Amino acid sequence: MSVSTPTATLAEPVITEAALRSVLSTGTRPAPPSATSASLTFAWRALLKIKHVPMQLFDVTVFPIMFVVLFTYLFGGALAGSTSAYLQQLLPGILVMTVSMITIYTGMGLNTDIEKGIYDRFRSLPIWRPAVIVGMLIADAGRYVAASVVVLVLGITLGFRPDGGPIGVVAAVALLLVFCFAMSWVWMLLGVKAQTAETVMQMSMTILFPLTFASNVFVETDTMPGWVQAFVKVNPITHLTDASRGLMHGTSAGSAIGWVLLWSVGFFVVFAPLTMRAYNKER
Numbered sequence: 001m002s003v004s005t006p007t008a009t010l011a012e013p014v015i016t017e018a019a020l021r022s023v024l025s026t027g028t029r030p031a032p033p034s035a036t037s038a039s040l041t042f043a044w045r046a047l048l049k050i051k052h053v054p055m056q057l058f059d060v061t062v063f064p065i066m067f068v069v070l071f072t073y074l075f076g077g078a079l080a081g082s083t084s085a086y087l088q089q090l091l092p093g094i095l096v097m098t099v100s101m102i103t104i105y106t107g108m109g110l111n112t113d114i115e116k117g118i119y120d121r122f123r124s125l126p127i128w129r130p131a132v133i134v135g136m137l138i139a140d141a142g143r144y145v146a147a148s149v150v151v152l153v154l155g156i157t158l159g160f161r162p163d164g165g166p167i168g169v170v171a172a173v174a175l176l177l178v179f180c181f182a183m184s185w186v187w188m189l190l191g192v193k194a195q196t197a198e199t200v201m202q203m204s205m206t207i208l209f210p211l212t213f214a215s216n217v218f219v220e221t222d223t224m225p226g227w228v229q230a231f232v233k234v235n236p237i238t239h240l241t242d243a244s245r246g247l248m249h250g251t252s253a254g255s256a257i258g259w260v261l262l263w264s265v266g267f268f269v270v271f272a273p274l275t276m277r278a279y280n281k282e283r
Contacts, residue, residue, distance in 0.1 A: 110132075164247055
């Protein structure tokens with residue numbers, strides 16, 4: 001004869017309002033970060049990424065040194081009669097070329113974030129939406145200044161003497177930063193649209209190489225064939241180089257500065273809205 005044992009029924013726990021309030025925060029929700037705070041945070045993040053992509057630092061330091069030394073001592077005697085004379089003409093152009101080339105990292109970094117899914121995480125945060133891009137641009141400005149310092153220190157060591165003095169040099173670097181800030185929006189649009197970071201680099205270099213080498217960075221415009229001069233004279237890199245040389249050497253550069261500012265406004269007005277529109281849309 002079997003004896004059945006009654007099964008004890010467990011009572012369901014009673015959750016009171018007081019118990020809920022004890023484990024849940026009832027304080028005021030913290031305010032979202034300001035646009036400035038969010039942008040500076042993403043700028044710091046972009047700077048920290050350099051240690052994972054050391055090639056960015058390599059382009060800022062080693063490449064400028066190589067270009068200045070090689071072009072000065074290989075072509076200076078042939079093109080200007082002496083390396084010292086050629087250096088006065090070359091260094092502002094090398095500065096323009098170096099900083100313009102490293103602007104492509106903004107688009108590559110943005111594309112990498114999108115491909116890794118970090119972009120979707122940023123979109124879910126209660127932050128100012130353009131902070132991600134603005135932060136990258138702020139960090140890039142730091143790299144532009146670092147590259148400029150490397151080129152100028154090396155040039156002065158080799159014998160570069162700007163007649164415009166420190167004020168002219170600072171003005172030239174400031175104008176270069178304005179132009180590169182505006183041009184970076186072109187590469188950021190490519191960064192949003194392209195499938196891979198390698199594609200961004202290839203497309204950017206395809207555009208930058210003709211602009212850089214078909215300019216007056218290395219030689220005077222009047223030494224070129226007429227059909228080449230027609231392109232060189234409307235090239236924004238030519239205008240930027242003329243403006244930088246004029247400011248550094250204290251010569252007339254008003255027209256070139258005006259063209260650089262016009263190009264900068266054009267790049268920003270056209271490509272900044274297109275970039276933000278593409279960035280805010282689902283890919």
